[in-house]
Amino acid sequence: GAGVSQSPSNKVTEKGKDVELRCDPISGHTALYWYRQSLGQGLEFLIYFQGNSAPDKSGLPSDRFSAERTGGSVSTLTIQRTQQEDSAVYLCASSLLTSGGSTDTQYFGPGTRLTVL
Amino acid sequence: RKEVEQDPGPFNVPEGATVAFNCTYSNSASQSFFWYRQDCRKEPKLLMSVYSSGNEDGRFTAQLNRASQYISLLIRDSKLSDSATYLCVVNTGRRALTFGSGTRLQVQP
Numbered sequence A: 001g002a003g004v005s006q007s008p009s010n011k012v013t014e015k016g017k018d019v020e021l022r023c024d025p026i027s028g029h030t031a032l033y034w035y036r037q038s039l040g041q042g043l044e045f046l047i048y049f050q051g052n053s054a055p056d057k058s059g060l061p062s063d064r065f066s067a068e069r070t071g072g073s074v075s076t077l078t079i080q081r082t083q084q085e086d087s088a089v090y091l092c093a094s095s096l097l098t099s100g101g102s103t104d105t106q107y108f109g110p111g112t113r114l115t116v117l
Numbered sequence B: 001r002k003e004v005e006q007d008p009g010p011f012n013v014p015e016g017a018t019v020a021f022n023c024t025y026s027n028s029a030s031q032s033f034f035w036y037r038q039d040c041r042k043e044p045k046l047l048m049s050v051y052s053s054g055n056e057d058g059r060f061t062a063q064l065n066r067a068s069q070y071i072s073l074l075i076r077d078s079k080l081s082d083s084a085t086y087l088c089v090v091n092t093g094r095r096a097l098t099f100g101s102g103t104r105l106q107v108q109p
Helices: none
Strands: A005-008 A010-013 A019-024 A031-037 A043-050 A065-069 A075-079 A086-094 A112-116 B005-007 B012-013 B020-025 B032-038 B043-049 B055-057 B060-065 B070-075 B084-091 B104-109
Touching: A005 A086, A010 A019, A010 B055, A019 A112, A031 A075, A043 A065, A043 A075, A075 B055, B005 B084, B005 B104, B012 B020, B020 B084, B020 B104, B032 B060, B043 B055, B043 B060, B070 B084
Parallel strands: A010 A112, B012 B104
Antiparallel strands: A005 A019, A019 A075, A031 A043, A031 A086, A065 A075, A086 A112, B005 B020, B020 B070, B032 B043, B032 B084, B055 B060, B060 B070, B084 B104
């Protein structure tokens, strides 16, 4: 079946503009995660959605970052008033959580490479 | 101190060599552990989970030492196709994972 998809694959924007990044998780996966990866760095957790529960926003670096997940499926990450330090690859992942709540395998999308000039 | 620390490498090894990576984690309450592989400009992909008893998958062996809070990955008979960055990943109790910065492996002919 189809994996996690993200769009756009690349985004170049000017400092101060807003951007929206989209993630389509694997069908049936209830958990969705956003991470970002700066050049040469590990992945940094941003936000996590699970079903209808309130999202875990503890990783969002500033109030310029927000995300929503509509209908329990597609998610959009919005960055307002982009800054050069926002340049990174933004990765989305989804997983199928078991009823026991253990951490299931996360499947990653190909990412969106954001460049802020 | 980072929650998950890895030697960034690079590890340059000849084909057929055995290579080992270690990773340390700071949260003693960490619950589950993984190694992910990431190829250049690609997304991370799960290589293997790491169990307390240790586990093996073909040429790959993972070990967990809870007392010392470190995880290891051993690759035997290295192939050119093993060249990648290996990410040590820990579940620290949240649903999201905590990633190390990765260890880069370059297998040379």
